[in-house]
Amino acid sequence: METLTDAASLGAFLHGLPGVDQVGADERAARLATRSIKTTAKARAIDLAISMVDLTTLEGADTRGKVRALCAKAVHPDPGDPSVPKVAAVCVYSDLVAEAVAQLKGTGVGVASVATAFPSGRAPLEAKLADTRRAVTDGATEIDMVIDRGAFLAGDYQKVYDEIAAVKAACEQAHLKVILETGELMTYDNVRRAGWLAMLAGADFIKTSTGKVAPAATLPVTLIMLEAVRDFRARTGRQVGVKPAGGIRTTKDAIKYLVLVNETAGPDWLHADHFRLGASSLVNDLLMQRRKLATGVYAGPDYFTLD
Amino acid sequence: MFEYAPAPESRDIVDIKPSYGLFINGEFVDGHGESFKSINPASEETLAEIACAAPQDVDRAVHAARQAYDAVWSGLPGRERAKYLFRIARIIQERSRELAVLESIDNGKPIRESRDVDLPLVAAHFFYYAGWADKLAYAGFRRSPTDGAGGGADPRPIGVAGQVIPWNFPLLMLAWKIAPALACGNTVVLKPAETTPLTALAFADICRQADLPPGVVNIITGAGETGQALVAHPDVDKVAFTGSTDVGRQIARSVARTGKRLTLELGGKAANVIFDDAPLDQAIEGIVNGIFFNQGHVCCAGSRLLVQESVAEELLGRLKSRMATLRIGDPLDKNTDIGAINSAAQLEKIRMLSEIGEREGAARWSPPCELPSRGFWFAPTLFTDVAQSHRIAREEIFGPVLSVLTFRTPAEAVEKANNTPYGLSAGVWTEKGSRILWMAERLRAGVVWANTFNKFDPAAPFGGYKESGFGREGGRHGLAAYLDV
Numbered sequence: 190m191e192t193l194t195d196a197a198s199l200g201a202f203l204h205g206l207p208g209v210d211q212v213g214a215d216e217r218a219a220r221l222a223t224r225s226i227k228t229t230a231k232a233r234a235i236d237l238a239i240s241m242v243d244l245t246t247l248e249g250a251d252t253r254g255k256v257r258a259l260c261a262k263a264v265h266p267d268p269g270d271p272s273v274p275k276v277a278a279v280c281v282y283s284d285l286v287a288e289a290v291a292q293l294k295g296t297g298v299g300v301a302s303v304a305t306a307f308p309s310g311r312a313p314l315e316a317k318l319a320d321t322r323r324a325v326t327d328g329a330t331e332i333d334m335v336i337d338r339g340a341f342l343a344g345d346y347q348k349v350y351d352e353i354a355a356v357k358a359a360c361e362q363a364h365l366k367v368i369l370e371t372g373e374l375m376t377y378d379n380v381r382r383a384g385w386l387a388m389l390a391g392a393d394f395i396k397t398s399t400g401k402v403a404p405a406a407t408l409p410v411t412l413i414m415l416e417a418v419r420d421f422r423a424r425t426g427r428q429v430g431v432k433p434a435g436g437i438r439t440t441k442d443a444i445k446y447l448v449l450v451n452e453t454a455g456p457d458w459l460h461a462d463h464f465r466l467g468a469s470s471l472v473n474d475l476l477m478q479r480r481k482l483a484t485g486v487y488a489g490p491d492y493f494t495l496d
Numbered sequence: 497m498f499e500y501a502p503a504p505e506s507r508d509i510v511d512i513k514p515s516y517g518l519f520i521n522g523e524f525v526d527g528h529g530e531s532f533k534s535i536n537p538a539s540e541e542t543l544a545e546i547a548c549a550a551p552q553d554v555d556r557a558v559h560a561a562r563q564a565y566d567a568v569w570s571g572l573p574g575r576e577r578a579k580y581l582f583r584i585a586r587i588i589q590e591r592s593r594e595l596a597v598l599e600s601i602d603n604g605k606p607i608r609e610s611r612d613v614d615l616p617l618v619a620a621h622f623f624y625y626a627g628w629a630d631k632l633a634y635a636g637f638r639r640s641p642t643d644g645a646g647g648g649a650d651p652r653p654i655g656v657a658g659q660v661i662p663w664n665f666p667l668l669m670l671a672w673k674i675a676p677a678l679a680c681g682n683t684v685v686l687k688p689a690e691t692t693p694l695t696a697l698a699f700a701d702i703c704r705q706a707d708l709p710p711g712v713v714n715i716i717t718g719a720g721e722t723g724q725a726l727v728a729h730p731d732v733d734k735v736a737f738t739g740s741t742d743v744g745r746q747i748a749r750s751v752a753r754t755g756k757r758l759t760l761e762l763g764g765k766a767a768n769v770i771f772d773d774a775p776l777d778q779a780i781e782g783i784v785n786g787i788f789f790n791q792g793h794v795c796c797a798g799s800r801l802l803v804q805e806s807v808a809e810e811l812l813g814r815l816k817s818r819m820a821t822l823r824i825g826d827p828l829d830k831n832t833d834i835g836a837i838n839s840a841a842q843l844e845k846i847r848m849l850s851e852i853g854e855r856e857g858a859a860r861w862s863p864p865c866e867l868p869s870r871g872f873w874f875a876p877t878l879f880t881d882v883a884q885s886h887r888i889a890r891e892e893i894f895g896p897v898l899s900v901l902t903f904r905t906p907a908e909a910v911e912k913a914n915n916t917p918y919g920l921s922a923g924v925w926t927e928k929g930s931r932i933l934w935m936a937e938r939l940r941a942g943v944v945w946a947n948t949f950n951k952f953d954p955a956a957p958f959g960g961y962k963e964s965g966f967g968r969e970g971g972r973h974g975l976a977a978y979l980d981v
Contacts, residue, residue: 208774210775223612226500
């Protein structure tokens with residue numbers, strides 16, 4: 190991969206990427222969504238989906254108690270069934286990382302922290318870096334940062350790149366997920382460019398959305414990002430992950446995303462190391478469908494914990 | 497690897513009778529020819545015994561159509577004809593799952609396509625032409641100078657239409673033929689292809705369900721001789737044929753100097769042209785959809801891929817990876833992308849031309865895939881290093897076989913794309929709008945798709961240049977074939 194050392198060559202590279210035809214991309218995503226995943230394939234997909242969830246709470250009203258409850262759910266999603274896999278990580282605001290780390294110690298469940306003035310990203314770089322460092326110091330294993338969409342839309346790719354690179358440095362050992370906030374980028378060409386920009390700057394994951402802007406994750410946007418990570422690996426050898434987040438609520442939705450991964454980036458991405466689902470209410474629907482598959486009957490919502 | 501478990505669509509919804517007669521004058525009657533079998537190309541199981549219409553049966557059907565034309569249909573006001581067509585369209589929608597399963601069983605096409613493409617288009621065609629039936633005076637054609645029950649304002653129908661359709665889109669081609677004919681006030685005798693008669697016979701049942709007056713639609717089954725007898729019948733006023741260019745020629749000869757109207761929709765060897773500034777990922781989908789849709793049994797299939805040399809290597813690498821994800825097998829499995837080849841004869845033709853391609857020096861490639869042991873199957877196939885002079889670059893293969901050629905400049909792309917006796921369709925892939933228009937002006941093809949392929953809509957006219965035929969089906973233009981204008 191050539192090194193892109195200045196703003197001009199970075200811009201030229203991003204604008205030299207093949208364009209995305211929106212109609213065609215939407216059609217492809219819609220067609221893959223008609224795949225019919227049944228019986229054994231469905232059982233496997235449900236467990237895979239559970240193991241890929243970043244169980245998330247990102248509210249102003251979050252408390253340590255709320256985080257503790259979420260951590261318990263993350264380790265034992267279905268208290269009555271030990272065969273249910275753990276989720277991948279718990280995702281919280283940076284001031285609650287310490288609590289989550291204490292709860293999840295030794296469980297294998299990661300702690301992800303949003304950082305860099307989430308969700309708007311409108312803060313000075315020093316504040317963003319301080320936010321990140323604090324989360325890392327408190328034990329976060331993953332940082333979910335937001336890009337500066339204003340700078341991106343204004344064409345200042347260098348600023349976006351430099352910020353991502355600086356945050357990556359501040360992450361030390363922690364994995365960096367870069368949130369593109371595709372609902373504000375609007376075009377698929379922008380999504381592809383922002384994805385490449387984040388990967389060039391060192392992202393370990395590219396993530397669709399904060400969940401605070403509509404639309405959040407969509408299938409076509411995720412398709413574009415999966416194509417980007419596939420092409421990036423072909424070019425550089427480095428495998429970057431993808432995380433759609435926001436609005437994924439049902440098992441059906443989750444399975445559509447897995448099919449998209451399987452047939453776009455390929456089976457190498459079908460692991461929590463390279464694909465995550467940012468969600469909260471999704472887990473209970475997955476559990477409900479899981480029990481339905483196993484027993485043949487639906488259990489009511491009261492049989493699954495609300496956390 | 498994420499293996500998808502089998503997800504078969506249930507066959508229970510279809511009720512295939514052991515044998516079928518001819519549908520003449522609103523009733524199923526025996527034929528005087530030697531009956532034949534329709535088989536499931538995915539398993540070679542016999543589905544039903546089908547009556548064969550001998551010349552006297554053809555005569556009977558044409559007579560029934562003439563009577564219905566004179567006594568009922570040509571005199572009905574457009575709004576009344578529209579009611580029947582709307583009713584048929586709604587019944588097709590109500591029975592769409594049944595018809596889709598039946599189509600996949602008889603034809604071999606994947607249920608995903610019969611369910612998501614064929615059937616919605618079939619219903620849409622009937623709805624579209626139902627809407628025209630009482631507005632023919634506003635279609636831009638010369639108005640009838642004299643009477644007619646429409647008060648002299650509507651252009652008049654032609655009479656009895658003899659229609660012969662192919663096996664690749666059995667029910668959709670039926671809709672393309674019958675909907676405009678009926679909307680314009682004609683009556684029809686339609687012959688479905690020998691290997692795929694079942695959905696046309698189900699349509700006969702739908703005509704009865706819709707209370708269509710007897711004789712307005714007659715369905716006669718049989719092979720080539722039945723078709724010949726139909727188009728040669730002296731009381732047929734209009735012949736419409738979709739199928740191979742060879743048969744089209746024979747038909748043109750047979751109706752010459754008879755005064756019959758004729759429209760032909762024949763073969764193709766469409767160029768799908770990929771420029772270096774194309775949206776590559778979508779172009780890959782367009783290439784796959786262009787040639788592997790319906791096993792490549794598509795007259796407008798994008799069977800010649802013209803790639804700009806500067807992106808050829810990258811594009812072919814991506815195309816191969818994509819082809820490796822195609823799922824071949826049981827047409828009724830909801831995850832199948834490529835179904836069965838329609839008949840042993842067609843499979844033989846595809847094999848023969850592919851072997852010729854190899855012998856002529858083109859490089860053949862297919863992704864690793866397991867084909868079922870029974871039935872007719874052909875792996876999706878890519879030929880590179882193809883020259884314009886190779887037979888696989890010139891002849892219609894009508895199978896899942898793509899020939900790849902390269903070009904250097906837009907002018908060369910146009911020259912190569914047009915260098916074929918056919919001219920049915922073409923595709924252009926570029927992010928540059930002005931180039932799309934530049935190409936569309938120069939490509940000698942009835943349809944030019946820009947950044948998409950195999951896109952159909954009842955409002956869009958469809959038809960060919962050169963040896964791909966003449967006349968247009970669909971849209972306002974499609975009315976002209978069934979009006980005395």
